[in-house]
Amino acid sequence: xxxxxxxxxxxGLAGLGERxxxxxxxxxxxxxxxxxxxxxxxxxxxxxxxSRTPVREALRRLAESGLVRGAxxxxxxxxxxxxxxxxxxxxxxxxxxxxxARLAAPHLSADDVRWLADVQRHVMVEAVEHLPAEQLFAxxxxxxxxxxxxxxxLGQTIRRLQLHVIRxxxxxxxxxxxxxxxxxxxxxxxxVRVGDAELLALTVRVHFLQTVHDLIDIARGSHAxxxxxxxxx
Numbered sequence: 001x002x003x004x005x006x007x008x009x010x011x012g013l014a015g016l017g018e019r020x021x022x023x024x025x026x027x028x029x030x031x032x033x034x035x036x037x038x039x040x041x042x043x044x045x046x047x048x049x050x051s052r053t054p055v056r057e058a059l060r061r062l063a064e065s066g067l068v069r070g071a072x073x074x075x076x077x078x079x080x081x082x083x084x085x086x087x088x089x090x091x092x093x094x095x096x097x098x099x100x101a102r103l104a105a106p107h108l109s110a111d112d113v114r115w116l117a118d119v120q121r122h123v124m125v126e127a128v129e130h131l132p133a134e135q136l137f138a139x140x141x142x143x144x145x146x147x148x149x150x151x152x153x154l155g156q157t158i159r160r161l162q163l164h165v166i167r168x169x170x171x172x173x174x175x176x177x178x179x180x181x182x183x184x185x186x187x188x189x190x191x192v193r194v195g196d197a198e199l200l201a202l203t204v205r206v207h208f209l210q211t212v213h214d215l216i217d218i219a220r221g222s223h224a225x226x227x228x229x230x231x232x233x
Contacts, residue, residue, distance in 0.1 A: 011171065017054035020044075021061050028067045029167045033078050040075040065163070081168050081219045088220060093161040096102035098205030103158060104148035105197035112144060113192055120185045137185060138211055141165055145181055165212060172218040175212070175214030183208065 003110045011101065024044075040058060041052045048055070060074050066085055068076040083202040123137055146155045184207045191200040 016050055017057040019050060020050060020054045021058035023048070024062060024066075025067060025163070028062070028075060028078055029163055029170065031167070031170045035078050035171075037078045038071060038074050038076070039078065052193050053070065067167075070200040072121040072151075080223065081164075081198040082170060083216050083219050083223070085165055086168055086212065086219070087216055089161050089164045090208065090216070092117060093158065093165055094205050094208035096158050096161070097145060100142075100145045100149040100151070100154055102197045102201035103151060103154075104145045105195070105200050106190075107148040107150070107219040108192055110150070111187075115144070116141070116189050116192060120182070120189045123178070123180045123185050126184040137181065138208065139169065141185075141204075142208075165208075165215075168212075168219060172215050172222065175218045176214045179184055180214070 023038075024033070033039070041055050044055045044059075045052045059068060063070065063076065066082060067079055069079045071077045074160065119140065121138060136207065142158065146158055149155065187203050188200070188207055191203040194200075
């Protein structure tokens with residue numbers, strides 16, 4: 001459920017709008033505000049303890065990023081995952097993560113390798129023992145690569161695209177077979193240990209392309225099921 005509570009009004013209207021946007025964006029990406037949920041300016045303003053102006057600006061920005069859609073007099077609705085947008089976003093995201101991996105490879109430390117090994121071991125245990133999977137492994141790997149690449153423009157672009165990938169992962173990632181996740185994570189760890197920047201770039205790129213393709217297939221199946229169910233009522 002979305003958190004409740006008001007904001008510090010001392011930040012000014014522009015800063016308040018930014019905070020409202022960031023909070024709504026975070027809640028939509030996390031799945032706390034679900035696809036189809038109606039978002040009304042007045043209701044959100046009351047919930048967050050702000051005026052309607054920063055809420056209106058936040059909703060406008062969320063609409064620009066594809067996370068909400070206009071719903072006429074009702075305000076906005078949380079947008080469903082747009083599989084076509086996810087496919088285009090995922091392709092660019094994977095390509096840029098591959099570039100970041102190439103830049104990051106010389107800067108990955110022994111501690112980074114140990115962290116990746118620990119995460120990979122955890123994913124393998126989940127697969128073998130059929131435990132609930134940690135779905136954001138790929139996101140954490142991307143964050144590490146972006147940090148080590150140390151390119152602010154590349155990092156900002158990846159993080160902006162990553163929102164749609166994280167949202168789809170939160171909604172559908174649980175359905176990706178854990179064995180598949182473990183295999184892909186192992187390939188990245190192997191490339192890191194070899195120390196070949198080009199191999200790591202290729203492995204990371206393929207990893208994210210395959211993951212996004214899985215999410216798209218699951219999302220399409222979910223949409224088709226929902227459409228069929230609605231048509232049968």
